[in-house]
């Protein structure tokens with residue numbers, strides 16, 4: 001899913017991928033049946049593990065379930081959602097947090113009915129901005145207008161923003177891409193989230209080939225790596241095939 005409007009591309013995606021996003025949505029909804037999970041941080045340990053793509057596809061899936069959903073680009077290091085959505089709002093999260101524009105004036109509708117977007121931009125001091133009381137107040141305001149709010153964030157191995165935001169939301173989803181996630185860094189990242197009192201809703205294995213999943217379900221391979229805790233996938237030794 002590299003070129004074009006990501007919403008159109010998602011609609012044309014394989015059923016298997018859309019099924020897995022629906023499963024993620026359902027698992028999130030079941031994570032707290034009594035109170036509901038309304039605010040969600042999507043993060044990962046390493047860069048490029050699929051946080052932004054998962055944020056968008058999960059947000060679309062929420063709208064398909066009738067949820068009025070706000071997608072927030074909280075990656076103030078390298079915001080990419082606007083490019084993926086092919087939208088370029090003139091203002092976003094920094095201006096709302098600075099109080100120069102209201103939340104509802106900064107939010108834009110998207111091509112997906114029920115899905116709204118709050119853009120971001122590169123900031124010099126994202127940690128200060130996102131850890132501010134104003135940010136907590138803003139999240140409370142978002143909750144009044146939307147059923148679900150999804151925050152795309154930078155990776156935990158380099159930046160602390162995801163942990164900061166995790167302490168302010170109902171739940172955090174950790175994206176893990178087999179072969180990319182460094183096991184030691186994953187342990188450190190989970191430690192960081194725990195210290196922030198984050199509620200870790202679960203781990204998403206992103207980028208697993210369909211054939212791998214079929215093997216797991218239909219052949220029940222005992223040694224399937226999917227069965228193992230993905231956070232402890234060992235790095236391949238050089239020379240191993």
Ligand SMILES: Nc1ncnc2c1ncn2[C@@H]1O[C@H](COP(=O)(O)OP(=O)(O)OP(=O)(O)O)[C@@H](O)[C@H]1O
Nearest residue numbers: 001002046047048049050051052053054155206207
């Ligand atoms: N399951 C997937 N199938 C196909 N392509 C994928 C998948 N997940 C991610 N990608 C692709 O991998 C690239 C990186 O994905 P994405 O931008 O979502 O990662 P990220 O974790 O947000 O990266 P960053 O750390 O830079 O913010 C994108 O080109 C995206 O389209």
Ligand SMILES: [Mg+2]
Nearest residue numbers: 051052075080
């Ligand atoms: Mg991203």
